[in-house]
Amino acid sequence: MSYQESAPCVAVVGVTGAVGQEFLSVLSDRDFPYRSIKMLASKRSAGKQLSFQDKAYTVEELTEDSFDGVDIALFSAGGSISKKFGPIAVEKGSIVVDNSSAFRMVENVPLVIPEVNPEAMSGIKVGMGKGALIANPNCSTIICLMAATPLHRRAKVTRMVVSTYQAASGAGAAAMEELELQTREVLEGKPPTCKIFSQQYAFNLFSHNAPVLENGYNEEEMKMNDKDVRVTATCIRVPVMRAHAESVNLQFEKPLDEDTARDILKNAPGVVVIDDRASNHFPTPLEVSNKDDVAVGRIRRDVSQDGNHGLDIFVCGDQVRKGAALNAVQIAEMLL
Amino acid sequence: MSYQESAPCVAVVGVTGAVGQEFLSVLSDRDFPYRSIKMLASKRSAGKQLSFQDKAYTVEELTEDSFDGVDIALFSAGGSISKKFGPIAVEKGSIVVDNSSAFRMVENVPLVIPEVNPEAMSGIKVGMGKGALIANPNCSTIICLMAATPLHRRAKVTRMVVSTYQAASGAGAAAMEELELQTREVLEGKPPTCKIFSQQYAFNLFSHNAPVLENGYNEEEMKMNDKDVRVTATCIRVPVMRAHAESVNLQFEKPLDEDTARDILKNAPGVVVIDDRASNHFPTPLEVSNKDDVAVGRIRRDVSQDGNHGLDIFVCGDQVRKGAALNAVQIAEMLL
Incomplete structure (x- = not known):
């Protein structure tokens, strides 16, 4: 600045x-x-x-x-x-x-x-x-759409099944501190302090703490909904500090093979592809922490769908950065 | 004994x-x-x-x-x-x-x-x-099928999209020890010891360490495949000690509403339903650790599918117990 x-x-x-x-x-x-x-x-x-x-x-x-x-x-x-x-x-x-x-x-x-x-x-x-x-x-939505949108432009996504692995940071700095405190307590054999969350977070995971609506989805999951694409999401909080991960299953109207998808993602702004099968190197929350780009990997043809009408991908993005602050500042830049 | x-x-x-x-x-x-x-x-x-x-x-x-x-x-x-x-x-x-x-x-x-x-x-x-x-x-398969099979018997599952949240125990006692050791090291600001896994596991997660096959799935994911049901799985290792969690999206041939599904699961052997929306109480790895039963919750109609042909569920099961030892001993009991 x-x-x-x-x-x-x-x-x-x-x-x-x-x-x-x-x-x-x-x-x-x-x-x-x-x-x-x-x-x-x-x-x-x-x-x-x-x-x-x-x-x-x-x-x-x-x-x-x-x-x-x-x-x-x-x-x-x-x-x-x-x-x-x-x-x-x-x-x-x-x-x-x-x-x-x-x-x-x-x-x-x-x-x-x-x-x-x-x-x-x-x-x-x-x-x-x-x-x-x-x-x-919403942060999970941003991170998912950074990867899904370039593919949607090419082949039109008709349905998405998303499962999230969400970091503590989404609930703020105090939640990150609570995860750290709880982890120390559990390692010392003490009962964990539960102030931000109602249950043990250290070495555990749980359904996102947003209120559950009448249809059984929680508010965090409904935020991922879209008027054009059918989405079902399951949002889970995992004991990770500041970057979210998402397992995304995509169904397409038009065929899209995995090599084309990988090329599209390699050229997408704000996206980096980490997809090294031989060395088992794929996106992790740690690797994208404090990074601007959303990382995509595990790009593969969905074997449960016919032909090239489905793909599975795994996406990681810094929740605090692209999931929140960076996206807002990018918007501010467009105001100038 | x-x-x-x-x-x-x-x-x-x-x-x-x-x-x-x-x-x-x-x-x-x-x-x-x-x-x-x-x-x-x-x-x-x-x-x-x-x-x-x-x-x-x-x-x-x-x-x-x-x-x-x-x-x-x-x-x-x-x-x-x-x-x-x-x-x-x-x-x-x-x-x-x-x-x-x-x-x-x-x-x-x-x-x-x-x-x-x-x-x-x-x-x-x-x-x-x-x-x-x-x-x-395979442990993830057992835990998933404990919940999916009773529903399959009623409404015939045609396709499943599974994302796993797998505990350290799946890689053995040494992996559990490494997670604990790494967590202590990270909290002390030291570099984490990576012997069992090639990367930091504490406060992180990563794609399952099984070898990746030519189709882009890893061996752990392909173990979940079935000759009768189309399955696509994404297997992720999370920093949890001994119980696996799985987000499972189901498509059915016959309609199955969520109340009927809940009743079927409540009556299924080896399954316990934890599905309290009002108090946001759903299955967690910690809650099922050292327990025999597989816990199922977040049972809801999939809003991305028409009518009652889809459900989302969230399943947790002790990987060491029902995912391995208990299942084997139950088999042994049937031999008598």
């Missing part, structure tokens, strides 16, 4: 959280131009000192007056904060890129992955004289 | 391994009748002292003479040991229940899950005057 007089005033809402901190890291890495940057968080964190690009900042309490003069507001402070302060920011003329689920299903709020559907936010720009809301999709 | 004059002479091959130890535990728990029991292992373990049912045993080296007078031999010492010594035991008149993959695809060797296909071993009995081979299916 670099200071520029003509550049936008940026606010980061939820700056002390896992994604908030990653916003700063990604803004800096990508040399995002800015005139000023506001560090916003809850009252509890207000007054904390942050260093950003060799300059000291004081975290300010998020209030209704926080958005005066703010061009771009990056939100990651949970759905209820977004619901309350997002419209206030828009009212003040800010363009809000929101990482919560608050506006994902709201009409006229574009839900954007820059590599997938940049056209959804066409016309929304800094300097257009009014505020706007843009929603960042 | 209890001593009886008329009961069979039993041998446990690979008695010092994770499954070998579990054989003893299950034999004891189930009060399996025996006249004598031989503790067999490699030369390296020979001479070790074991206590079983308050009696001291010395581990003997497995040799060609080990099976004289043995009625039932429970093998879990790896495929190459089974391939060499299985036929020798049969030659001596033993009935071999083998937990390796050595004989799973061999013609005339029944591959048996007692709750699923007991008829496959009809006619094989202790006292029939000759030896025989019976194969224990």
Whole structure:
């Protein structure tokens, strides 16, 4: 990130959280131009000192007056904060890129992955004289679609069966700390501390903690649904720190052989193919942690489907980065 | 296990391994009748002292003479040991229940899950005057089929998409120790020791370490294939100690609604349903560890399929117990 007089005033809402901190890291890495940057968080964190690009900042309490003069507001402070302060920011003329689920299903709020559907936010720009809301999709959805969309463009995906292996980071920094604490406790033979999650997470896994809806799917799984593609998802939390993995089974309208699919993925922006069968080297959460690209491997013709109408793939992506902060900053870049 | 004059002479091959130890535990728990029991292992373990049912045993080296007078031999010492010594035991008149993959695809060797296909071993009995081979299916397959078979009997499964979450125990006691050691090392900021697996396992996951075949599936995945049902599987190793989990998507020939499916599973032998949506309580590896029953939950109509022709379920089972030792001992019980 670099200071520029003509550049936008940026606010980061939820700056002390896992994604908030990653916003700063990604803004800096990508040399995002800015005139000023506001560090916003809850009252509890207000007054904390942050260093950003060799300059000291004081975290300010998020209030209704926080958005005066703010061009771009990056939100990651949970759905209820977004619901309350997002419209206030828009009212003040800010363009809000929101990482919560608050506006994902709201009409006229574009839900954007820059590599997938940049056209959804066409016309929304800094300097257009009014505020706007843009929603960042759910992390698992982003990571899945980064790989599925290039294939969908070629062969039209008609149905997807997704099983996720989701990291602690999706539940925030406190969940990552709880996983570490629990692991130490279990190794010492002590009962694990369960504050964030209701059950032991260390050396265990469980169905995603999102509320279960009447149809039996949880909210996390329903976020992966799409109006054009039939999707069934099973979302599972595994004891991994910060990158998600997903096993994705795809059915296509048109035939697509695995070599063509591999070539398409090799050329897809934001995607890296790791698919070395001989040395059993495929994507892992650890290998993609702190990386921008989503990794795809285990690309193979689905033997349970006829001809070349099915593929299985295994995808890993950094939940905090492409699954949240990076995607939001990429959206912000498109606003300039 | 209890001593009886008329009961069979039993041998446990690979008695010092994770499954070998579990054989003893299950034999004891189930009060399996025996006249004598031989503790067999490699030369390296020979001479070790074991206590079983308050009696001291010395581990003997497995040799060609080990099976004289043995009625039932429970093998879990790896495929190459089974391939060499299985036929020798049969030659001596033993009935071999083998937990390796050595004989799973061999013609005339029944591959048996007692709750699923007991008829496959009809006619094989202790006292029939000759030896025989019976194969224990792969652990992931057993756990999946315990839940899928009762549903298949009602509505005929036509296709399954399976993603596994496999525990360390599947690779033996040394792998469990490596996971624990690595976890301690990572928490101390040290590089993890990678002897059993080629990469970091602590706080990570990876595609199953079985060799990858030409079609892109690994051997573990192909073990889940069936001649009657189309199966595509993705097998992933997760940092969990001893129970496997599996996300299973089912397609049915006949309609099957989720309430009927739940009732069928509640009444299925060896299956317990844990499916409490309100309190988000579903099967976990930890909860089924050291348990005999396979747990099934997340039972829901697949929204990506028409009508009631699809279901998603989530299954957990103790890999060492029902996935290996218990299933083999159940087979042995049917031999009496």
